[in-house]
Amino acid sequence: MQPVNQFIALSLKQMRANKGWSLDKTSQKTGVSKAMLGQIERGESSPTIATLWKIATGFEVSLTALIEPPKTDDTSVTRSVPFRSAHIVRNQPAQNSMFVAPLFPYDDQLNFEWMELTFVAGYEQYSEAHSLGVIEHVVVISGSVELYIDEHWHTFKTGDAVRFNADKPHGYRNQSQVDSVVHNLIYYPEKTKAER
Structure with missing residues (x-):
């Protein structure tokens, strides 16, 4: 790869x-x-x-x-059962210290992508508003993470989950001394044309 x-x-x-x-x-x-x-x-x-x-x-x-490279074979959800390992697909796609494992890249039949995100200790990132109608779902798998939603920071711990409109400014930070891992499912309305 x-x-x-x-x-x-x-x-x-x-x-x-x-x-x-x-x-x-x-x-x-x-x-x-x-x-x-x-x-x-x-x-x-x-x-x-x-x-x-x-x-x-x-x-x-x-x-x-x-x-993530595009699908090269027919992995339609109706024709196969895809298996993915976070350990294999995890990488550091940007200069800031966050690791991303695209567990299920965007699929135009489902209109979502699902990623494992690892926020190292001290990580902080603000994100501008995404396209209109984009919704993020975050589940904390380990550690704790703070999310900036509706102009306030909220703390989430292992097992906590939140869904929010990502077409507004938002952010993520890990102020703990250990890495935090979350799953992030991002839904795109059809009108955003999120397909490749």
């Missing part, structure tokens, strides 16, 4: 080609500077998760469309 940074670079180039967008147009649509986009495409920069989200939102695609 190719390194995730290389795949992100190729994904961004392909998405721009599909849309016929210049770097200037891509910068306008995503809110990411032209210089940063060029560095990502050349594999010279490892973007933050927040930057990847800006790119995904601008292109109206899922986050996993940027970090």
Whole structure:
């Protein structure tokens, strides 16, 4: 499997080609500077998760469309039972210290993607609003995590779950001394065209 940074670079180039967008147009649509986009495409920069989200939102695609190779065979939910191991698919797709395991990348039959996220001790990230109607479901698997929802920080511990509208600014942080692991299921309405 190719390194995730290389795949992100190729994904961004392909998405721009599909849309016929210049770097200037891509910068306008995503809110990411032209210089940063060029560095990502050349594999010279490892973007933050927040930057990847800006790119995904601008292109109206899922986050996993940027970090996970597309399906090469027929893995339709109606025709097979996919098995995935977080240990195998876990990687660090961005420069900030969060690990992502795309357990089930976006599927256009189901309109969601499901990821395991590992927040290392001291991790903090703010995320701008995603596309209209995007909803996140978070379940804490181990440790504790704080989520910034509706302009307030809320603490969640092992076994806690929350669902919130991700089309508003939100954030995640781990102020503990140990890593925290959560499962994050992100639902995309059909109109966001989250497919690859």
